[in-house]
Amino acid sequence: MAEQTESESRKLLRRLRDTLAEDSAGQTRLDRIMHLTADSMQTEVCSIYLFRDAETLELCATEGLNPESVHQTRLKLGEGLVGRVAKFTKLINTANAPQEKGFRFMPETGEEIYSSFLGVPVQRLGERLGVLVVQSKEARQFSEDEVYALEVVAMVLAEMTELGAFIGEGAALSARHQQPVMLKGGVGQEGTAEGHVFLHEPRVVVTNPIADDPHAELQRLQEAIDQLRVSVDQMLTSAGTGDKEQMQVLEAYRMFANSKGWMRRMEEDIARGLSAEAAVEKEQSTARARLSQVPDAYLRDRLHDLDDLSNRLLRILTGQGKDTGAEMPDNPILVARNIGPGELLEYGRSLKGIILEEGSVGSHATIVARALAIPLIIHAERITNEALNGDHVMVDGEQGIVHLRPDDTVVSAFRDKMAMQAQAQERYTSIRDKPAETLCGTNISLTMNAGLMADLPSLDNSGADGVGLFRTELQFLVRNKVPRRGELAALYGRVMDAAHGKRVIFRTLDIGSDKVLPYMKPQDEPNPALGWRAIRVGLDKPGVMRMQLQALLRAANGRPMYIMFPMVAQFEEFKEARSFVYKEVERERQLGHVLPESLEVGAMLETPSLAFAPRQFFEMADFISIGGNDLKQFFFAADRENERVRRRYDTLNVSFLTFLEQIVQRCNETDTPLSFCGEDAGRPVEALCFAAIGLRALSMRPASIGPVKSILRRSNLAEVKEVIETARARGDQSVRPAILDWLTKES
CATH class of the missing domain: 3.50.30.10 (Phosphohistidine domain)
Structure with a gap:
């Protein structure tokens, strides 16, 4: 009996393939498939509903329902049994549809006479495309074999939709990848x-979902599985006895790759008429739909393992994807x-x-x-x-x-x-070599942020006064092990060479939070942005900090050196970190190495707490740089990774500007050089306000220097300050509207 079912399944798939091969319009093809499926499953009705938009399903073809309802009947996601199948991507199989929860009567289709209902989702790798339905007058539940047959048809329809086999005039029938x-x-x-x-x-595109020769497809699948298992074993061997968590992931890979259940299900799919590729993708889609509903985070993570293995297997079978020489x-x-x-x-x-x-x-x-x-x-x-x-x-x-x-x-x-934008850039080029001097005669130092040697040509091209922040973590992030001191010293030396005597401020290693080194064990922290990161890591693990400081001192080779510590939250942290620097200076002296001509040690002010540090901190720091990105998120308690909240809080909010003014005042009292570093420094309106409240140095991406310099050179800071004060006195939440209004009148 099973062999008969399989034979019928292959027969249906072959008829589907012949229909798809016909030179006919998309609607005609779809109508024909509905007829073939209803005939094969001995039902009066077979219909397909496709998403017209993210929330709307449209009846696109039917055998048995009123043909005039095609492209007229629409359902909202979750509406009726069809809408529920689409929303929850779970099949519904019932002998009494009108009594089923969520049933919606649609008189225009004439479906009230049909009792039995089987609906399966049409989806491709987790992407919902629509719902395929069969209905019959006889009150019966459909068998497992019938459910399987309809799922296979749905899968073939999904693949053919991907290939644009049902192009039509309606949006729901348009080619998947031809619409804007x-x-x-x-x-x-x-x-x-x-x-x-x-x-x-x-993405691997399966162009041959239906196969004639199951034995040949089984052989192809077995050969591909063997190749996959070898590659996973090689990954484990090359990993050696390394990171425990990485080994656990690879062991999970091997477990899936050797799963007999996975292999058996794909073999059964092939026996019913699918190609090896289609069998792999069908099981991948099924696993995705099942596991995406699982609340357990560990099991959901395993979905990614299975996904990756399935994709690797598909690439082996099709020769598509990575390492295929695609130009x-x-x-x-x-x-x-x-x-x-x-x-x-x-x-x-x-x-x-x-x-x-x-x-x-x-x-x-x-x-x-x-x-x-x-x-x-x-x-x-x-x-x-x-x-x-x-x-x-x-x-x-x-x-x-x-x-x-x-x-x-x-x-x-x-x-x-x-x-x-290109015209504006031409204007900025014309002022590249001119100072950022305002109409009132105030000079603002504009420096650039960098992190790679490739950034340094921008120093001259942008007209920057120097490098206000060189991120040193990138050299650690792109390696599989801690870089050597000599490598770092050589790199930092080349950075200083490329700066041609302009000042370069090196920020020490800023890792943790979302910047986890490949060879560093991830810390399971509920809120890593507020966790073990930056200077906290350096002080707890001083070996790497000392090695980096030695590399920086040697890179100077007799030139001035500027070192800045990130994420300082309190005075004691800065004192301890600074003492590390001078201990290394003394060590270098004893070793007979060339010392920097001068040495300045500064801190990034990224936490509100540091703004209220004792006066001794401001006296001890050779310079301070406000780390605007982190300071703003901590000031407003708004995670900058969270789109729901990060846009609610304006940099030009009166509260934040007042806070920045207090920092400016404290630095002025001790003659401590102060700069503002971050995305906001490169936004012309924000930069203008920063200059107006007393900041005299801004560090930004190179492309922002031209626009910022342009607005500063045509503005009077006293007038800008007056606009800010008036808005504050008026009780405005942000000074932005007032500043924009002033700029409009001035232009």
Whole structure:
């Protein structure tokens, strides 16, 4: 009996394949498939509902229901039995549909005479596409074999939808990857770019879901599984006796790769008529749907393991994806779920832009993108599902918007915006070598942030006065082990050489929070941004700090050296860290090494507590740099990774500006040089206000120096200060509206 079922299943799939191969319009193909499925399953009705938009399902084809209801009947997500299948991605199999919870009567379809209902989700790797339904007058529950047959048809429909087999006039029948799409994400690095998609890990497209020869497909699957198991074993061997958690992950990989249940289910899929690739993807989709509903975090994490193994297996079977020699398109814009700093550095400056489905504003990838001055969008949901290699794409890093396959109107408007930006850059170039001197005669020092040797050419190109922040953690993040002291000394020396005598402030290792070293055991902390990070790690693990300080002192080779400690929360931390520096200076002297010509040791003020430190702190620090990104999130108690709250709090909020003024005043009392470092320093309006309240040094990304210098050179700080004071006296929450109004009148 089982062999008969399998034979019927293969027969149905073969008929489906023949229908799909016919040279006919998408609607005709879909109508034919509904007829074939109803006939094969001996039901009066077979219908398919596809998503018209994220919340709406549309009846796109039917056998048995009123044909006039096609493309007219629509359901909201969760509405009726069909809507419930779509919402929860779980099948519904009932002998008495009208009595089932959630049933909705749709008189226009004429379905009231049908009692039995079987609905299965049409989905591809977790992406919901629609619902496939069969109905019959006879009150019966459908058997396991019948459920399986309908699931297989749904899977084939999903693959064919992916390949554009059902192109039609309605939105629900349009080719999956030919429509314009606009996605909203977060800004990781500002800037605009136009180019073509280059997928970091291309999705494997199954072009042959139906196979004629099960024995040949089983052999292909077994050979691919053997190859997969060998690669996993090699990964374990190369990992050796390294990190315990990494070994546990790899052992989980091996467990899945050797799972007899996984293999048996794929063999059964092939026996029923699927190709090896389709069998792998069917089990992958089933596992995704099942595990995504599991509340246990550990089991959900295993979903990623199974996903990765399935993708590896699909790449082996199809020869698609990584290491296939796919050529990078012109003006490549990288699209990825996420990416590590080492992988991103391998692409280098060839990229015009980066779009990540995950990522964060403080992630390694974001740091590298900023260092390379490449526009970056993060949290662009569904981008890896929506984009195909070579797709035309436009990145608006100012607004956090991605235009994928944009229409002519969007292209025209976007190119106009880019042309205006290019004209502005030409204006900024004309003032590159001029000082940032305001109309009232105040000079503001504008320096740049850096983290790679590749950043240093921007020092001259941007007109920066020096490097106000050199991030030293990138050299640690892109390696699999702690770099050697000699390597670091050589690198820091080259940085100073490239600066041509301009000041470079080196920030010591700022790790922890979201910057975890590959060879450092992750700390299971509920709130890592407020946890064991930066100077706290350095003081608890002084070996690495001492090694880095030695490298910096040797890199100076008789030149001035500036060292800055991050995330200082109290005076004692700075005193202890500073004492490390001078102990190393004495050690270098005893070893007979060349000492720096001069040495200044400063701190980043990133916690409100440090603003209220004893006067001795301000006297002891050779300079202080306000770390605006962290200080703002701690001041407002608003996580800058949380899109729900981070935009609620304005840098030009009167409370925050008043707090900054207090810091300026304390530094003035002790003649301690003070600068502001961070994203806000590079925003012209914010920079103007910072200068007006007394900040005389700002550090920013190189591309921001031109716009900031331009606004400073045409402004009178006394007038700006008056606008701020008036807004404060009026009780305004933020001075931004008043400043913008003043700028409009002045222009």
